[in-house]
Amino acid sequence: MAQIFRTTVRSFATTSSRQNAIKTVTVIGGGLMGSGIAQVAATTGHQVVMVDQTDDILGKSKASIQKSLQRVVKKKFAEDPKGGEQFVSDILGRITTQTDSNAAVANSDLVIEAIVENIDVKKKLFSSLDKAAPQHTIFTSNTSSLPIGDIAVSTQRQDRFGGLHFFNPVPMMKLLEVVRIPATSDETFNKLSDFGKAMKKTTVDCKDTPGFIVNRLLVPYTIEAMRMVERGDASFKDVDTAMKLGAGYPMGPFELSDYVGLDTMKFILDGWAEKYPENPLFQPSALLNKYVAEGKLGAKSGEGFYNYKKK
Numbered sequence: 482m483a484q485i486f487r488t489t490v491r492s493f494a495t496t497s498s499r500q501n502a503i504k505t506v507t508v509i510g511g512g513l514m515g516s517g518i519a520q521v522a523a524t525t526g527h528q529v530v531m532v533d534q535t536d537d538i539l540g541k542s543k544a545s546i547q548k549s550l551q552r553v554v555k556k557k558f559a560e561d562p563k564g565g566e567q568f569v570s571d572i573l574g575r576i577t578t579q580t581d582s583n584a585a586v587a588n589s590d591l592v593i594e595a596i597v598e599n600i601d602v603k604k605k606l607f608s609s610l611d612k613a614a615p616q617h618t619i620f621t622s623n624t625s626s627l628p629i630g631d632i633a634v635s636t637q638r639q640d641r642f643g644g645l646h647f648f649n650p651v652p653m654m655k656l657l658e659v660v661r662i663p664a665t666s667d668e669t670f671n672k673l674s675d676f677g678k679a680m681k682k683t684t685v686d687c688k689d690t691p692g693f694i695v696n697r698l699l700v701p702y703t704i705e706a707m708r709m710v711e712r713g714d715a716s717f718k719d720v721d722t723a724m725k726l727g728a729g730y731p732m733g734p735f736e737l738s739d740y741v742g743l744d745t746m747k748f749i750l751d752g753w754a755e756k757y758p759e760n761p762l763f764q765p766s767a768l769l770n771k772y773v774a775e776g777k778l779g780a781k782s783g784e785g786f787y788n789y790k791k792k
């Protein structure tokens with residue numbers, strides 16, 4: 482019995498010291514995903530530095546975090562407005578902002594990159610961070626579709642490199658895909674999984690395959706919905722209604738595309754079409770290209786398949 486107790490305590494201590502391994506987090510990119518990741522990391526007690534290109538963008542990121550926290554407070558602190566105010570100010574107090582990414586990683590245990598879905602821009606960023614960050618700092622990308630291994634080669638720390646793929650909206654979606662490349666050490670992978678659990682997410686282990694688990698299934702499904710409309714088989718609104726009421730999805734594929742961002746969808750599909758030209762599931766969509774060319778990027782630009790502008 483004592484032996485079992487000692488073993489349990491030891492394994493708890495190991496997990497717990499691993500969970501404590503990551504205290505300070507730098508989130509690079511304060512857009513849709515980065516602001517959500519920063520919010521949840523700060524809510525779960527981590528010190529967060531959020532980085533973006535300008536103070537103006539960072540101001541908007543903080544405002545969107547505040548708005549999201551108000552939604553949480555409305556439910557969680559319905560009977561305790563003072564407690565709600567304290568909750569918000571404690572969380573916001575754990576988030577600082579920076580426009581210089583090299584300076585932002587100086588005291589960081591973990592970097593989570595959530596910038597534009599472009600391999601060259603991501604590689605340039607990581608190559609520079611590699612020289613600025615302490616040796617122990619683990620680097621991760623939140624990329625939806627790029628191979629983690631292709632990004633990691635820009636650094637000299639591939640054993641401390643992995644993927645943390647969050648889902649939108651980060652405060653609501655319970656899943657976190659933890660991605661390892663062949664060079665990722667067990668220690669790094671365990672720390673990343675423990676960090677995900679400390680963020681109160683359910684983690685799944687993924688190999689560095691296109692789209693990991695969720696997007697490998699979700700992207701072809703969504704693009705096939707677009708092809709269905711291109712063929713004139715159904716209207717996009719009917720496809721959405723059908724998938725919500727007939728398959729139980731919370732959003733139809735067109736609502737979800739607008740929510741994710743049509744530009745992000747296009748970055749993903751174009752990248753896969755170029756890298757895997759033989760795969761018919763990854764061919765470009767004329768309908769998607771048309772919306773992006775017209776600047777209709779979805780909810781974030783005020784219009785996509787649906788109109789989000791206040792009348």
Ligand SMILES: CCCCCCCC(=O)CC(=O)SCCNC(=O)CCNC(=O)[C@H](O)C(C)(C)COP(=O)(O)OP(=O)(O)OC[C@H]1O[C@@H](n2cnc3c(N)ncnc32)[C@H](O)[C@@H]1OP(=O)(O)O
Pocket residue numbers: 549550552553555556624625647648649650651652653654696699700703731732737738741745746749
């Ligand atoms: C396109 C395919 C390819 C994509 C490839 C790139 C993308 C990726 O790499 C990976 C992805 O993220 S894929 C996207 C995954 N996300 C989804 O599938 C979201 C599906 N939608 C939902 O779950 C709900 O509609 C949702 C939870 C969003 C909203 O719920 P409802 O529909 O019930 O609507 P609401 O009434 O507005 O919300 C209900 C309550 O939820 C809370 N809430 C929602 N958003 C929040 C947020 N941002 N922050 C904090 N709380 C939030 C909120 O409590 C709300 O209650 P109230 O505010 O009181 O109304």
Ligand SMILES: NC(=O)C1=CN([C@@H]2O[C@H](COP(=O)(O)OP(=O)(O)OC[C@H]3O[C@@H](n4cnc5c(N)ncnc54)[C@H](O)[C@@H]3O)[C@@H](O)[C@H]2O)C=CC1
Pocket residue numbers: 509510511512513514515532533534538582594595596597598599602606623624625626646647648649740741742745
């Ligand atoms: N939109 C979605 O639903 C999801 C997106 N992702 C991935 O997350 C990443 C970010 O996507 P979103 O947040 O949707 O994009 P977004 O366009 O909302 O935000 C990107 C932010 O990065 C900033 N940025 C660009 N280059 C930068 C640099 N060099 N240094 C600092 N900041 C820089 C931009 O100013 C912008 O604020 C992408 O890799 C995307 O594939 C992952 C899961 C879901």
